[in-house]
Amino acid sequence: MSLLQAILIxxxxxxxxxxxxxxxxxxxxxxxxxGFLVGLILGDVKQGLMIGATLQLMWMGATGIGPTAQLDIGTGGTIGTAVALLTGTGAESAILFGVPVAVIMQFLNTLLLSAYSGAMLVADRKIxxxxxxxxxxxxxxxxxxxxLLYFGLTFIVMYFGNNMIEGIVNGLPAWMNAGLTGVAAILPCLGFALLLNIIMEKNLVPYFILGFIPAAYVGFDxxxxxxxxxxxxxxWIIFMLRQNEGTRAAAAASSVEDEWED
Known part of the structure; x- marks a missing residue:
């Protein structure tokens, strides 16, 4: 990796x-x-987008709710995609490096915000x-x-740790590569499951099925x-429509009875 590429990443x-x-x-x-930006910097936009899309599917359900800390998917995705492109591997290497980086950098962000509490006291006084x-x-x-903090850490990892990263990836045994490939295939499903756990309602299930079938069987019988x-x-959709019609009819009949009583 060149100096300019490390600076841009x-x-x-x-x-x-x-x-x-x-x-x-x-x-x-x-x-x-x-993923697109890293692919543009390293000269492989197509592969960068593909790796970024895989990480997107994995992390799309990782949502910070209330006081729960969200993973640092920005830094994790950037470094993970860069490692995968530099080593010529796929999403499994991006996950191998991206997930730990996302966790570690979130802890760092928590410490950084705690350090900024002193600056907030100054801001309150100035207000x-x-x-x-x-x-x-x-x-x-x-x-x-x-x-400066995030730029410096990412630059050091990318520029000075390039040879070490390649050594780690190339030194992985075959069984671990196979396991990481399996994890890369499963984690996007986990991301969808996390997202559906937040937004899915019973009435949306049939529409989810109708959308899933074409996506799963494109190019297959x-x-x-x-x-x-x-x-x-x-x-299911027909049943829900008829159930809604029955509910509306019952509501209309009840309204008419109320009018007659008046």
Whole structure:
């Protein structure tokens, strides 16, 4: 990896930390976006997008709710995709390095925010004094500090740890590579399951089935299982429609009875 490539990848990882604070919710931290950018930097946009999409499927259900800390998918996806492209491997290497990095960097982010608590006290004091220029200075100072920290760590890993990363990947035994390939296939399913656990409702299940069947059988002949699933989904939708009609009819009849009583 060249010096310029390491600098640019460090900038991508650092910019993912400024989303929400400086850049708004522009989705820069999403693996499919960082995968495209890393692929553009390393000269393989197609493979970068494919690896980023796999990580996106894996992490799309990883949502921070309330006080629960969210994984640092921005840095994890950036470094994971870069490692996979540099070593010429697939999503299994991206997962091997991306997942631990996402966990470690989230702990680092927690420590960083704790360190910024002192700066927040200064900002509160400046607000009481109506000194808004100093408040802005604190805001930008914290942002630059976050950028430099994440840029520096990512740059060091990419530029100085390149040979070590290649040695780790090339030194993995065949059984571990096979296991990582299996994990790379299973984890996107886990990501969907986590997402569905949050948003899925009973009334949406038949529509999910109707969407899943074409996606699963594109390029293949439909089996009896697929045809039966489609039939169940259609019957379920018809049942829900008739149930809703019965509910509306009962409500209308009740309304008419109330009018007659009046």
């Amino acid at each position: 460090g900038c991508v990882a650092a910019l993912t930390q400024l989303e929400g604070g400086w850049l708004g919710e522009c989705k820069l931290r999403e693996p499919i976006v960082t 009481d004094e109506l000194n808004f220029k100093s408040v802005n200075a604190v805001h930008y100072l914290c942002g630059f500090g976050t950028f 439909l089996t009896m299982v697929a045809i039966a699933a489609i039939a169940v989904a259609v019957a």
